[in-house]
Amino acid sequence: MSKGINHFIGAAVFGLALAASAPSFAVPITGTSGGTFTNLSGCGGGDCSITSSSHVLSWGSTSSQHNLRNPSTLTIDTFNINTATNSTNTVIAELTWFNSSTLDSQTPDDFSVHYNLSIHFTAPGNSTTTETFDLDIINTSNPTGDKIGSFTLPDLSALVFNLPGVTVSNLHYVADNHSTLTNNIWFNKENNTANLFIEADFSAVRPAPEPASLALMGAGLIGFGKLRRRMKR
Numbered sequence: 406m407s408k409g410i411n412h413f414i415g416a417a418v419f420g421l422a423l424a425a426s427a428p429s430f431a432v433p434i435t436g437t438s439g440g441t442f443t444n445l446s447g448c449g450g451g452d453c454s455i456t457s458s459s460h461v462l463s464w465g466s467t468s469s470q471h472n473l474r475n476p477s478t479l480t481i482d483t484f485n486i487n488t489a490t491n492s493t494n495t496v497i498a499e500l501t502w503f504n505s506s507t508l509d510s511q512t513p514d515d516f517s518v519h520y521n522l523s524i525h526f527t528a529p530g531n532s533t534t535t536e537t538f539d540l541d542i543i544n545t546s547n548p549t550g551d552k553i554g555s556f557t558l559p560d561l562s563a564l565v566f567n568l569p570g571v572t573v574s575n576l577h578y579v580a581d582n583h584s585t586l587t588n589n590i591w592f593n594k595e596n597n598t599a600n601l602f603i604e605a606d607f608s609a610v611r612p613a614p615e616p617a618s619l620a621l622m623g624a625g626l627i628g629f630g631k632l633r634r635r636m637k638r
Contacts, residue, residue, distance in 0.1 A: 439482075441481065445462070477507060479500060482499040486526070495604060499603075513542075521537050536561075575606040
């Protein structure tokens with residue numbers, strides 16, 4: 406093979422290799438999630454309340470009076486998001502549930518509340534998304550445990566994120582190993598603390614080739630074209 410053909414092959418391979426090996430950097434993702442409880446309904450006799458700047462729901466009592474002594478609590482945790490692409494099953498929100506063994510006479514059997522989730526991303530870009538979930542709290546006979554329902558998975562599709570260069574997908578709920586999540590019902594034993602997480606996948610959007618990368622690829626293709634014509638002669 407002549408030196409000229411070797412030159413064309415080298416130029417072609419070098420150009421295509423540089424274009425194909427354009428760097429792909431991880432995109433940092435930071436933010437905070439939290440929220441509030443509103444629209445509490447179905448409680449009677451002061452058995453339920455929303456406290457601590459509206460992010461703690463309390464119900465039931467272990468005292469002889471309706472003063473919510475040692476109640477069950479559901480807390481919307483402030484969760485700091487700090488990850489990067491490409492990551493999977495990344496926690497973006499968290500709830501903590503302490504299920505106290507309260508008196509049946511002072512614990513509503515079934516009541517509801519709105520969980521208003523808010524997620525604010527500070528990078529990349531600046532984006533806030535919110536969604537409201539209608540939760541149904543069911544108190545079963547002690548000491549079995551209690552249930553929180555209406556965690557309907559399709560509701561998560563309503564969460565819309567505007568993160569430049571990042572795709573958010575596969576939003577789903579995960580219960581810790583101290584509780585269970587079956588058929589969208591979260592179950593927690595008596596006198597137990599459990600957590601429920603919302604997780605998501607973050608992937609980088611593949612950027613369009615930059616002019617420099619296109620030029621390198623073009624140089625490689627031109628080299629191969631010239632080589633093909635040379636070899637036909």
